[in-house]
Amino acid sequence: MxxxxxxxxxxxxxxxxxxxxxxxxxxxxxxxxxxxxxxxxxxxxxxxxxxxxxxxxxxxxxxxxxxxxxxNWSENRFTQDFTTLTRVVLVVTFTVAITSAGITAAAAVLDRRRTYALLHLAEPRCASWTPPATARRSSRSPCWRAGPSRPGCCAGAR
The missing domain is CATH 3.30.300 (GMP Synthetase; Chain A, domain 3)
Structure with missing residues (x-):
């Protein structure tokens, strides 16, 4: 040597x-x-x-x-290939996640549209209507009437 x-x-x-x-x-x-x-x-x-x-x-x-x-050429080649594969998997994963979130948001909006449309059809026909949660529940309130009539509707507009 x-x-x-x-x-x-x-x-x-x-x-x-x-x-x-x-x-x-x-x-x-x-x-x-x-x-x-x-x-x-x-x-x-x-x-x-x-x-x-x-x-x-x-x-x-x-x-x-x-x-x-x-x-070390094979180790370097493997590292480069693994890095490329990891990036491709991440891009595909995030693309699927973003698409899924968009579809979910669109479905929620469409589902709420139907619910809101049905609520619109079911609303009471009263000009001074107040929701029951915000109406004062006193006997002096002109817009609250207990009993079988719709809650929150004025007494004179049955």
């Missing part, structure tokens, strides 16, 4: 890439043999990273340099 590390440093230096080369054993899958890896932390942008990859390609047979983003 020390030999590979030295070769990586030399290749990066020859390519003009400033990087810190180290050894890590927590990033790769464990195996029965030596499962450590050489890491290179590159400072700079995407161009610097591409030059480092080019310099390190071919360092070991059948292996190529990878980044953390390369290793």
């Amino acid at each position: 020390t030999q590979v590390r030295k070769q990586a440093k030399q290749r990066l230096r020859a390519a003009g890439v400033s990087a810190v080369v180290g050894v890590d054993d927590g990033f790769v899958a464990t195996a029965a043999y030596d499962s450590r890896q050489v890491t290179a932390t590159v400072s700079g942008g995407p161009a610097e990273l591409d030059r480092a990859r080019t310099a390190l390609t071919g360092l070991l047979p059948d292996q190529y340099p990878t980044t953390t983003a390369d290793m």
Whole structure:
């Protein structure tokens, strides 16, 4: 492993890439043999990273340099897909909820229209009619008459 590390440093230096080369054993899958890896932390942008990859390609047979983003591509893709699916479900749910609330409000208004129309037909035919809840219940009140007649209607307008 020390030999590979030295070769990586030399290749990066020859390519003009400033990087810190180290050894890590927590990033790769464990195996029965030596499962450590050489890491290179590159400072700079995407161009610097591409030059480092080019310099390190071919360092070991059948292996190529990878980044953390390369290793986690499936996790990143799943996260993006899950986020999109969650947003679609939320939009559909809120659309159904808003539609349901609108239909309920419209049904309540239509139901009340019928009730109010029936109440309008059943109202007493009295010019000075007052509802029983607001009428004064005294014997001196001219608009209150107890008995079988309609409550709240004037005595003279039967």
